Amino acid sequence: MLQLKNKKILVLAPHTDDGELGCGATISRALSEGSEVYYVAFSTAEDSLPPEFPRDQLVKEVKEATSRLGIDREHLIIYNYEVRKLNYHRQQILEDLVQLNAKISPDIVFMPSTQDIHQDHITISQEATRAFKYCTLLGYELPWNNLSLNTDCFISVTEEDVRRKIFALEAYITQRNRKYMGKGFLRSLAVVRGVQSDGEYAEAFEVIRVLL
Numbered sequence: 001m002l003q004l005k006n007k008k009i010l011v012l013a014p015h016t017d018d019g020e021l022g023c024g025a026t027i028s029r030a031l032s033e034g035s036e037v038y039y040v041a042f043s044t045a046e047d048s049l050p051p052e053f054p055r056d057q058l059v060k061e062v063k064e065a066t067s068r069l070g071i072d073r074e075h076l077i078i079y080n081y082e083v084r085k086l087n088y089h090r091q092q093i094l095e096d097l098v099q100l101n102a103k104i105s106p107d108i109v110f111m112p113s114t115q116d117i118h119q120d121h122i123t124i125s126q127e128a129t130r131a132f133k134y135c136t137l138l139g140y141e142l143p144w145n146n147l148s149l150n151t152d153c154f155i156s157v158t159e160e161d162v163r164r165k166i167f168a169l170e171a172y173i174t175q176r177n178r179k180y181m182g183k184g185f186l187r188s189l190a191v192v193r194g195v196q197s198d199g200e201y202a203e204a205f206e207v208i209r210v211l212l
C-alpha cells in the first residue's frame with residue numbers, strides 16, 4: 001500500500017500557491033506522519049502582481065504559507081522563471097529537476113496533472129515525468145485548469161489538515177480575490193473527494209506512476 005509515513009516528498013509548484021492548492025492538506029498529513037517535505041516553486045509570477053505590491057511579494061507569501069503548513073524553511077526552493085514562459089526554458093527546468101532528484105532523491109513527487117491546460121503547469125508536469133521517472137508520481141488537481149481529471153488516488157485527510165491548508169492559503173494576500181481561494185470552495189472540494197473515498201475529507205490525484 002502506498003504510504004505517506006516517513007517518506008521524502010517533493011512538491012512541484014509551477015507558481016507559488018499551486019502546491020498548497022493542489023495538495024496542502026496532504027502535505028499537512030505527511031508532515032504529521034514524519035515525512036520530510038520539500039517544496040519547489042518555479043515562478044514567483046512577478047509580472048502578474050498588481051502594481052501596488054513589491055516585486056518580491058509572492059516570495060514573502062510562499063515563505064509564510066509553507067511555514068504555516070509546517071515545511072522547514074531550508075526545504076523551500078524558489079526559482080525565478082518568468083510566469084507563462086516556463087516552456088521557453090524547458091531544458092533548463094529539466095536540468096534543475098534532474099539536480100533536485102540527485103539532491104533530494106524523493107519517494108513521492110506531487111506535481112500538476114498531465115491533464116492540466118495551463119502552459120506553465122503542463123511544462124512542469126512533462127519535464128518532471130522525465131526527471132523523476134523512477135519515483136511515484138501523483139498529479140494534483142486544480143479544477144479550474146483541468147478540463148477533466150483521472151481521479152485514480154484519494155488521500156484521506158483530517159479536519160485539521162483541511163484547516164491548515166486554508167490557513168496556509170490565506171497567506172496569499174495578493175491572490176485572495178480568486179474564486180478558488182475561497183474557504184467554501186476549498187472545504188467543499190475536500191468534502192467531495194472525501195465522499196468519493198468513503199471518508200470525511202480527502203484530496204484526489206491522478207496516478208502518473210507508482211513504484212511500490
Ligand SMILES: [Zn+2]
Pocket residue numbers: 014015018118121
Ligand atoms: Zn499556477
